[in-house]
Amino acid sequence: MKTRTRFAPSPTGYMHIGNLRTALYEYLIAKSAGGDFILRIEDTDQKRYVEGATDIIYKTLQRVGMNWDEGPDIGGDYGPYVQSERRGIYADYAHKLVELGGAHYCFCAQKEENDSEEEEGAESHNKFHDPCKHIPLEEAKKRVAAGEPFVVRQNINKKGTSIFHDVVYGDIEIDYDELDEGVLLKSDGLPTYNFANVIDDHLMEISHVVRGNEYISSTPKYNLIYEAFGWTPPVYVHVPPVMKDAQHKLSKRNGDASFQDLVAKGYLPEAILNYIALLGWNPGDEREIFSLQELEKCFSSERLNKSPAIFDITKLTWMNGCYIRNLSADEFHKLAEPYYSNIKKNINFKALSNVLQPRIETLKQIEEETDFFVEVPEYDLSLYENKKMKTNPEIAAKALNLVLPILKKVDEWSNENLFETLKNIAVANEMKNGQILYPVRIALSGKETTPGGATELAVILGKEETLTRIEKAISKLA
RNA sequence: GGUCCCAUCGUCUAGUGGUUAGGACGCGGCCCUCUCAAGGCUGCAACACGAGUUCAAAUCUCGUUGGGAUCACCA
Numbered sequence: 001m002k003t004r005t006r007f008a009p010s011p012t013g014y015m016h017i018g019n020l021r022t023a024l025y026e027y028l029i030a031k032s033a034g035g036d037f038i039l040r041i042e043d044t045d046q047k048r049y050v051e052g053a054t055d056i057i058y059k060t061l062q063r064v065g066m067n068w069d070e071g072p073d074i075g076g077d078y079g080p081y082v083q084s085e086r087r088g089i090y091a092d093y094a095h096k097l098v099e100l101g102g103a104h105y106c107f108c109a110q111k112e113e114n115d116s117e118e119e120e121g122a123e124s125h126n127k128f129h130d131p132c133k134h135i136p137l138e139e140a141k142k143r144v145a146a147g148e149p150f151v152v153r154q155n156i157n158k159k160g161t162s163i164f165h166d167v168v169y170g171d172i173e174i175d176y177d178e179l180d181e182g183v184l185l186k187s188d189g190l191p192t193y194n195f196a197n198v199i200d201d202h203l204m205e206i207s208h209v210v211r212g213n214e215y216i217s218s219t220p221k222y223n224l225i226y227e228a229f230g231w232t233p234p235v236y237v238h239v240p241p242v243m244k245d246a247q248h249k250l251s252k253r254n255g256d257a258s259f260q261d262l263v264a265k266g267y268l269p270e271a272i273l274n275y276i277a278l279l280g281w282n283p284g285d286e287r288e289i290f291s292l293q294e295l296e297k298c299f300s301s302e303r304l305n306k307s308p309a310i311f312d313i314t315k316l317t318w319m320n321g322c323y324i325r326n327l328s329a330d331e332f333h334k335l336a337e338p339y340y341s342n343i344k345k346n347i348n349f350k351a352l353s354n355v356l357q358p359r360i361e362t363l364k365q366i367e368e369e370t371d372f373f374v375e376v377p378e379y380d381l382s383l384y385e386n387k388k389m390k391t392n393p394e395i396a397a398k399a400l401n402l403v404l405p406i407l408k409k410v411d412e413w414s415n416e417n418l419f420e421t422l423k424n425i426a427v428a429n430e431m432k433n434g435q436i437l438y439p440v441r442i443a444l445s446g447k448e449t450t451p452g453g454a455t456e457l458a459v460i461l462g463k464e465e466t467l468t469r470i471e472k473a474i475s476k477l478a
Numbered sequence: 479g480g481u482c483c484c485a486u487c488g489u490c491u492a493g494u495g496g497u498u499a500g501g502a503c504g505c506g507g508c509c510c511u512c513u514c515a516a517g518g519c520u521g522c523a524a525c526a527c528g529a530g531u532u533c534a535a536a537u538c539u540c541g542u543u544g545g546g547a548u549c550a551c552c553a
Contacts, residue, residue: 010553016511151551169483178481178549186551193553217482240484240546247545275490282491286501296523305491308546312489315503325516359515365501369514374491419512422507437512445513453512 005208006201007068008059010042011053015060015259017311018212018242018250020468021276023405025239026210027066028299038204041069041082042197044190060259064144070204079203083196083392090191093199093229094152098137102228103184105140106153110187130181138278152185154194162220167237168304169213174220175386178183194218198225199350205235211239238302240308250311257313266363268335271320273448279309289322289454291369321361332357351460355452369451371461376446376469381477385444389434390468396439397477402429403440404470413463418455443473 005026008018014148030037039061043049058073070076080086095185097103108130125477128151132140144150158176165171184195190200201209208325226233241249250256257265262272274290281300283290290298333353340349352370360366373375384396391399402425424438441454444466450457458466 008553012553042553048552136508153551154527166544172482178539180549188551190551192551197553212553213483214546214547215553240482241547273516278490280490284492286500288490310489311488312503315490318503321516358517386513422512430545433512447513449514451514453514455512 001207003030003033003207004038004205006038006040006204006206006211008040008042010045010048011050011057012048013050013053014252015056015252016261016357017276020060020259021242021279022210022212022239023061023066024277025275028295029208029237029301031296032299036069039068039081040200041072042193043082043084044196045433046136060427064269064418087190090185090196090199091189094195097228098152101155102225102230103152104133105144105150106130106228107143107148107150108132112391151183151185151187153181154184156181156224156446162223164219166238166299167235168306169238172216173414174217179221196220198222202231208237209234210237210239210382214238239304241281243308243312253342266365267320268323269317271323272316275316275319279311280305292315295306317361317392322359325358329354335363336366338368343370345373345465347373347462355456359451372445372447377447383448384439387436389438390432391435391438395435397438399439400470400474402442403436407467413457413459415455418458422455444469
């Protein structure tokens with residue numbers, strides 16, 4: 001049987017990291033077995049629907065290269081792939097399930113939201129005992145036909161213990177009395193998740209169901225439905241959640257970063273994908289840097305972890321730095337350019353990119369690192385004080401006065417040549433390299449730390465701006 | 479609360495009866511160096527606790543503690 005997995009998000013407006021990771025694992029399970037990855041939109045809750053949410057889902061998946069083989073936009077042999085368009089299918093199967101004895105019609109009014117905050121002592125578990133369960137089928141059918149509002153509720157008639165196997169958690173045992181006779185088909189005619197996922201997964205021939213482990217306890221209910229229809233349940237792969245901290249899941253509510261937030265902060269999609277792949281999975285060796293294609297090759301669901309993983313932005317940041325450093329100079333320059341928009345000066349942006357690439361970890365950092373190219377910030381003369389470089393304002397003044405006339409005569413404005421030139425000045429005057437280079441760097445930047453050294457900054461700024469800045473520094477030091 | 483699940487450095491993790499408990503991030507130190515990065519080397523740092531089983535337990539069993547999930551006409 002062909003491996004088929006599905007990513008079935010509900011369009012609630014935002015792709016969070018845990019969701020994306022589940023999609024990744026689904027994608028990898030399918031692709032590592034040469035199977036298909038299907039996209040299905042679960043929009044049966046009209047109240048939560050958010051305009052444009054499906055677009056975010058498409059864009060995110062495309063951005064990281066997780067292409068689906070079947071889906072709402074591209075179709076496939078098992079469509080439609082949007083649950084609201086499958087309405088009739090669910091209703092048919094719901095009635096069929098009633099006939100098969102797996103469910104019953106219920107005419108009760110909707111249960112109240114927060115009825116009786118669990119009364120202590122009253123041992124009667126908060127399970128809902130439906131009086132409608134005992135209405136004879138013929139009578140119930142008549143009421144349905146007469147147009148009376150109804151829902152379809154699952155029947156849990158089995159006793160004893162349910163056992164099912166999960167790839168991650170192994171064998172799980174749950175008593176049937178723990179199961180709720182939940183609503184399968186709502187009064188609006190749309191199915192609940194509990195019903196829709198079973199029908200769709202079967203009809204779409206999904207072989208592996210991958211989902212958050214919050215579904216573990218309801219899985220026996222789904223198996224009962226499969227059983228009632230005489231269908232074979234899928235292979236279950238329940239994955240632990242991605243956490244914000246030791247006790248909270250990552251969620252939009254907390255304002256936690258979504259995929260798009262991270263991209264906006266200067267993280268590369270490839271790095272984000274790589275990082276989340278390793279949150280709950282490892283290849284069994286010590287490699288950490290993986291492209292999607294490489295993951296497809298070595299992924300194995302047996303190596304999925306059971307316990308929750310805390311999302312650590314610090315490690316993602318490091319990994320993002322690895323990806324940035326691995327970019328070609330041209331690729332990096334292209335990504336960096338938008339962040340130079342504040343710098344109006346006519347500087348050598350290519351050279352700037354080259355010097356930036358090894359030192360930043362997120363693209364967003366470029367803005368902070370390059371502000372002094374706009375103009376030299378106000379700085380205190382004590383900046384010229386540096387023990388290791390053995391400089392102070394006095395020495396700096398001397399150095400800059402030595403440097404200025406010589407630099408004016410330099411024609412080949414390259415890093416190598418400038419470095420040679422400045423070093424020669426140091427030698428000729430019996431000074432240390434740092435006593436020349438450090439003051440120049442401060443004069444050009446007004447900052448204690450800069451991307452690139454003195455001569456690199458000179459190259460980026462160009463001859464004219466370099467000389468202007470040195471002159472200004474000299475008068476400041478005078 | 480009932481039920482289910484989980485538990486190795488601060489974090490992500492390797493480990494399936496015998497290891498100096500390994501790697502990565504972060505943190506400290508050193509080297510390199512035109513500052514800061516990057517790169518190289520190095521240091522600190524963990525088996526939640528208690529009983530068993532065994533010649534031998536991070537690994538198996540039970541209990542304790544801690545944490546999570548679930549108990550909707552949400553998914």
